[in-house]
Amino acid sequence: MSAPNNSYDPVRVAALAPDEVDRMTAEALAAIAAAADFDELKQARLAHQGGRAPITLASAEIGALPPEARAEAGRRISAAKRAIAEALTARQADLEAERDRRVLIDEVADVTLPWNRYPAGARHPVTTLAERISDVFIGMGYEIAEGPEVEAEWYDFDALNFPPDHPAREMQDSFWIGRPDGAGRSGLVLRTHTSPVQVRSMLTRPLPLYVVSPGKCFRTDELDATHSPVFHQIEGLAVDEGLTMADLRGAISTFVAAMFGEGLRTRLRPDFFPFTEPSADVSMECHVCRGASTEPGAPPCRVCRSQGWIEIGGCGMVNPRVLIACGIDPDRYSGFAFGMGIERTLMIRHGVTDIRDTLEGDVRFTAAFGVEA
């Protein structure tokens, strides 16, 4: 800063002359107005408001003026600084408003665009039906039991009283797991039914025993409208003192009422399974025609093929040989068991005419059952 000077020296303080201050101010205002973005505005601020700005340097010269001239020069400089500061603030506000406007345009969300291009997935109806059937039995006090899909031959056949080399073993055509060296069977099989879970349950759980076991089964059946090489069954097993066929029938009737409606009759007809004695196939009265289609002249029923009855699975009293194989005293305990196909139950319940619809993964099929979680 120059030293105080009582004699006005127009050369040394030319920067404070009104024209010069006006010129500096005009230059600053022009630069500020021309700043097209925040960077340019920053440059203009540094150039015209910073420590090296002409107006800042000029104000440092006020002390060099004669005292009578200082006040006026001070006012002029202050007015110039104020004008520059206001211009900077205004330009800053303009640029911010412009940026906000651009953001609104650039980042606009078109709320009319379709939002569900990837429709929510749904659980497979076979899975949800298996859970519903399980829930019916859980409501009666049963527990869920599980077993492996790759099963030991002993559980799938031997312990269930399928004699070795007996044709009964071929009742369910099996996918055998070969030995890694290719030399014959390994003793493992893709389980052909859920009945091995009966054995696993009897060997590991305390008595009395009430379990259901839904799961996948595998057979070398040709794929057609009613058969699949991979399908699901649900197994039921009860072992307790004093159980009879009447208890078995009660369990099945409760299942039929819960799944197909109240008041439908059930029918057990003699059948053969090596692991139950006596054994029966289970049918229920057709839930669509309720047997009416069997009357002479009545319209045909697609669901039961005018038989009046629909077969839903196999059942029986647990063969005492199986109880013994599982270390259970058949003189004290008796048991009943049943096994039903889940795809077949789905087909009967929902009028599905081709089991392949349950396998193909077409969402138009599964979506019809809703998006039940």
Ligand code: FA5
């Ligand atoms: C059995 O598998 C016995 N384990 C059932 C059983 C359990 C009897 C407990 C007694 C006591 P079956 O082979 O009939 O039985 O099969 C039972 C059900 O599985 C059939 O009624 C059918 O609904 C279903 N099923 C069998 N094979 C297939 C297949 N290839 N595709 C779709 N469902 C099938």
